[in-house]
Amino acid sequence: MDLHEYATRYPNANLERRDGILEMTLHDGHGGPLKWSGSAHADLSLLFRDIAADTQNSVLLVTGAGGHFIDGGEPGSFQFDKTVPSPGVDQIYREGKDLLASLLDVNVPVVAAIAGNVFPHAELALLSDIVIAADDAIVRDFHYEYGIVPGDGVHVVWTMLLGMNRGRYYLLTGEEISAAEALAWGLVGEVVPAGSELERAREVARRLAVQPPLVRRYTREVITLELKRRLRDELGYGLALEGLASGYGNWR
Numbered sequence: 001m002d003l004h005e006y007a008t009r010y011p012n013a014n015l016e017r018r019d020g021i022l023e024m025t026l027h028d029g030h031g032g033p034l035k036w037s038g039s040a041h042a043d044l045s046l047l048f049r050d051i052a053a054d055t056q057n058s059v060l061l062v063t064g065a066g067g068h069f070i071d072g073g074e075p076g077s078f079q080f081d082k083t084v085p086s087p088g089v090d091q092i093y094r095e096g097k098d099l100l101a102s103l104l105d106v107n108v109p110v111v112a113a114i115a116g117n118v119f120p121h122a123e124l125a126l127l128s129d130i131v132i133a134a135d136d137a138i139v140r141d142f143h144y145e146y147g148i149v150p151g152d153g154v155h156v157v158w159t160m161l162l163g164m165n166r167g168r169y170y171l172l173t174g175e176e177i178s179a180a181e182a183l184a185w186g187l188v189g190e191v192v193p194a195g196s197e198l199e200r201a202r203e204v205a206r207r208l209a210v211q212p213p214l215v216r217r218y219t220r221e222v223i224t225l226e227l228k229r230r231l232r233d234e235l236g237y238g239l240a241l242e243g244l245a246s247g248y249g250n251w252r
Contacts, residue, residue, distance in 0.1 A: 001050055001053035001054045001055075002054060002056065003015065003017055003022070003054060003056065005050070006047070006050040006051075006054075009047075009050070010043045010044075010046070010047045011029045011039070011043070012026060012027060012028065012029060012034055012037075012039065012040050012043060012044075013025065013026055013027070013043070013044070013047055014027060014065075017056070017057065019058075019206070019209065020056065020057065020058030020059065020209050021057075021058060021059045021060075021061055021202070021205045021206065021209055022051060022054075022057045022058075022059070022060050022061065023061045023063070023202075024047075024051075024060065024061065024062050024063070025063050025064065025065050026040075026062070026063070026064045026065065026069070026070065027064070027065035027066070028065075028066075031065055031066065032065060032066045033064060033065055033066035033067065033068035033069075033070070033071035033116070033117070034064060034065070034068075034069075034070050034071065035070075035071060035072055035073055036070055036072065036073040036120050036121055037073065041092070041095050041096075041099065042091075042095055044099055044102075044103075044124070045095055045098035045099040045101075045102045045103075046098075046102075048099075048102035048103045048105065048106055049098075049102045049105070051106050052102065052105045052106045052107055055213075057106075057108055058108055058208075058209040058213070058216060059108055059109050059110070059111060059205040059208050059209045059216070060106055060108055060109070060110045060111070061110075061111045061112075061113065061201055061202065061205045062110065062111070062112045062113070062124070062125065062128060063112065063113040063114070063197075063198055063201065064114070064115070064116075066116075067115055067116045068115065068116035068117040068118070069112075069114040069115065069116065069117065069118040069122075069125055069137070070117065070118060070119060070120065070121060070122075070124070071116065071117045072117065072119065072120070073120055089243035089246055090243075092152070092239065092242070092243060092246075093236075093239045093240065093243055096152040096153065096235070096239045096242075097235055097236060097239060099124075099152075099153075100123070100127065100153045100157075100231055100235065101228075101231065101232075101235075103124065103127060104127065104224050104227055104228050104231070106220070107217045107220055107221065108216050108217060108220055109129050109130070109205075109208045109216055109219065109220055110127075110128040110129050110130075110220070111128055111129065111130045111131075111132065111201050111204050111205045111208070112125040112126075112128035112130070112131045112132065112201070113132050113134075113197040113198045113200070113201035114131060114132070114133050114134065114137050114139075114188070114197065115133070115134035115136060115137050115194055115195075115197050116134070116136060116137065116138070117138055118137055118138060118139045118140075119138070119139065119140045119141060119142060120141060120142055120143070121154075122139045122140070122141065123153055123154055123157040123158070126139070126157060126161060126187055126188075127157060127227065129220070129223065130189050130190075130201075130204055130208075131187070131188040131189050131190075132188070132189065132190050132192060132197050132200050132201040132204065133179045133182060133183070133188040133190065133191050133192070133197060134179065134191070134192060134193070134194040134195070134196070134197040135179050135180070135191050135192065135193055135194055136179065136194040137178075137179040137182065137188075137191075137197075138176045138177070138178065138179075139176070139177040139182055139187060140170070140174055140175065140176045140177060141154050141158060141170065141171055141174060142174045143171070143242075144171060144172050144174065145174040147245075148242060148245075148246070149238075149241050149242040149244075149245045150171045150238075150242075151237075151238030151239055151240075151241045151242035152235070152238060152239055152242055153231060153235050153238070154171065155171065155234070155238050156230050156231055156234050156235065156238070157227075158170060158171055159171075160227070160230065161185075161186065161187055162185055162187070166185070179191045
């Protein structure tokens, strides 16, 4: 796999590589902030697989366009019908398992630069090895607020990173987490002035890229073992419960 084979394959991601550092910028297809949608859900797991298969990538740097990492969602872009099992529910189940697994299968260090709104699916940034946050970043999860069971991995990631009680509090309430709180609670590694987060992330990525390929790959492997184990054990059941309740929520 080489970059030219997948660089233009995914409409919500701009990909550029410099000195082995692959910079992935999430966007809405027109240069604006990404709105989480059914197409983004389907595409990103495939994109992470392509990135993992490209041996020319030394470090992955993930960021968002338009001053936000992910700026909310697109109601109506996920389709569910009344058949059993619903094809839409089955699609979410399959893609949901692949999305986080393929991200963690990227076998090089991953750095995220986040700013503005970081929701829904903040875990796509928070699962990075190093997270650089602008001081205007706001992290939250709104699954439960919209009548959706938070079973697509956020139930694992939020309770792991925030602790069991605090994680459950924020999953149920949908309250915002400021950049300062995210730093104090260990969700991010650094907070920098808004507008400087991407350059700082690039600096960190360059520092990580100097190590030999096997050191980069095997370090990524060893520091993600527990995340992979938890998701392997708990993600499928969480997605199944989310699917069972999908006809009752109000995010359409």
